Amino acid sequence: MIKEILGHLGQGDLESAVQLYSHCQEDIGYLLIAKAPRDQKLMQNLAKMLFAAKDFEKAAQVCEAMAEYKKAAELYARCDLYDNAAELYAKLEDWEMAAQMFEKHGDYNLAAEYYSKVNNYERAAISFEKAVNHFLAGKYYFQLKKYQKSMELLQKISSSDDHYLEAALMMGNILASHGYLDLAIQKYQNVAQTVGLNKSTLGVFYNLAQLLERQKKLIEAKKNYEDIRGLDPGYRDAAQRIAALETEIMKGVEVVDASAAEAELLEEIEELQPVEEAEQEVVAMPLKPAAAGPPAKAQIVSVMEGFEFLKSTSLFESLSLGEMKAFWNICANLQLQAGEILIEQDQPGQALFILKKGALLVQRIEGGKNKDLVELKPGAHVGEMSLVDNAPTSARVITKEDSELFQITREKFEELLNQNDKIAIKVYQVFINTLCQRLRQTTAELSAAKKASA
Incomplete structure (x- = not known):
């Protein structure tokens, strides 16, 4: 079997090689890698075959053996071998990805070290906190x-x-x-x-x-x-x-x-520098001058404006308090005037929007004419599929009146989900439920239209 698969790979017949490999009851992947001649073209075909067979770990090993470290790191991450991926990203001096992989692996001290290299001090702080x-x-x-x-x-x-x-x-x-x-x-x-x-x-x-x-x-x-x-x-x-x-x-x-x-x-605290873990001499920190007049009623506790509203939306009802706070932290606040385009039809979506105040209008452009489909009130959300799909949007969304919205960009969304698999599972489940609900609604409307025309 090994010889036959290698023969197919040597001839470039990947389809036959994949079929043979996938149907083997025993795991022959390691033996196949060991016996494969160190020919560049054959090794590339071997990696492609293993990838097509969805044996990502062994495909990663072949890529690593060929010094294709970026591909290998991506494949290791795909099969949850985050420590292997992290080491390869570090070898490539891609400190941000190395930090993310170490964080996913649970090696939080190393994650913090690499986050510091790219001046991502907030993630470094979070990683040190996870490391207790x-x-x-x-x-x-x-x-x-x-x-x-x-x-x-x-x-x-x-x-x-x-x-x-x-x-x-x-x-x-x-x-x-x-x-x-x-x-x-x-x-x-x-x-x-x-x-x-x-x-x-x-x-x-x-x-x-x-x-x-x-x-x-x-x-x-x-x-x-x-x-x-x-x-x-x-x-x-x-x-x-x-x-x-x-x-x-x-x-x-x-x-x-x-x-x-x-x-x-009495000067301000000096700018942030990467913190060394080595023991340092303790020196006095500069103190801010006290304000004149009666004692200040300063508050250290900050209030998350709009958090209760966000928490009450159906989109996030299954999330825990900590998970909701994580989402609130990646939300941007938008204030738009009436008539502004939020989502353009037939263009790739860029963000999820949650309406806080005002009203939105969903329109369909057909033959150069705008057809109003539905008006959305506070609490409604649009654009969620753009966070998981690059397909063009099916409708235009504009503000019907002056409106305030939360915005979550795809970049921020992916960054959060990469750091927390549990949140990812919950959010994707909500997206699936939303999509199913809309499909059922569309089916019901089509059925009603057919009956009316009969």
């Missing part, structure tokens, strides 16, 4: 300015963790920058009491002194600066701060300091 690496996930979210998520993760770091001090500095910074000075001071004091003053905690004591100074607790602030100077006489501007505070305490007036050193400390 609370520190690096929290640090990425912190530098992405997603402070609520950062706090949620950093709070899980225990005092015995090597990154406890840096996590505490970030949490204190978040609290202080949102106006919660008392909570920030409490956080730093807890660290100071737990760990004590040493070279690694100088940043914590320095930030604590700053906050105490800003709250006009001058004597306590001065003591912290003195403790810092006692351990490291040249640490930042501790000596200057002590001198300034001594003067102000003696005068009994409010501290006014316009020194360049403190101005530098």
Whole structure:
């Protein structure tokens, strides 16, 4: 059998080779690969035969042996061998695809590493979170300015963790920058009491002194600066701060300091850089100045505008809360005036649209004339098939009046589904149900039309 299949491949008779191979009860694929002569043309035919027989794993192995790494990676991914695919994409320096494959394989630390290479820091943060690496996930979210998520993760770091001090500095910074000075001071004091003053905690004591100074607790602030100077006489501007505070305490007036050193400390957080997993020295994070006047009622929690509406639509009713949030995050908001074309007939669709406010009109263009088919109200969705099919659309959709819509592009949709197979299964099931419902409706309308004309 092996010899016969190789003979067909040598003659370029792929159809006969596929038929023979597919009908073998035993798995002869590995033996076939081992015995195949290392002839480029024959190996190409062998890969084509295995692909046509839907033996994608062995087709991938043949492609890899021929150094056709991109084809091999695609085939490995097709048969869910994501680790093999990831290694080949990494070999090709396609870091984004390597990251996606490592993430699908469940190797989240490597996924985060490769996402960082292409500056996709949000996916890197998500991957670190999946890897239960609370520190690096929290640090990425912190530098992405997603402070609520950062706090949620950093709070899980225990005092015995090597990154406890840096996590505490970030949490204190978040609290202080949102106006919660008392909570920030409490956080730093807890660290100071737990760990004590040493070279690694100088940043914590320095930030604590700053906050105490800003709250006009001058004597306590001065003591912290003195403790810092006692351990490291040249640490930042501790000596200057002590001198300034001594003067102000003696005068009994409010501290006014316009020194360049403190101005530098109050600058914004530096731009995001890839986070190294190696242990780093903990330094004081810059703090935002407190706003003048009464204490700010700052809120770290953000509200997902339009989320309840999106969740109530039939399209997403089978999704869990977490899955719904994932979809909400890829939605864009559109505001269109009356008469604007949303979907053009006979053109490839580009996105799914969900109507929030206003009205849409579905039209059919025949012989240069527009025929109105149906009017759609809020909650309706159009264009879902364009997310899974490149075929031209069957109708035009325009806004009948000023309207607001959610838009999910094919690119964002595919990116989300590639990262979550469970969501993919649920969404495709909804699309199938929607298509079946529309087919039944069309069949019923045709049947009624025939009866009426009889």
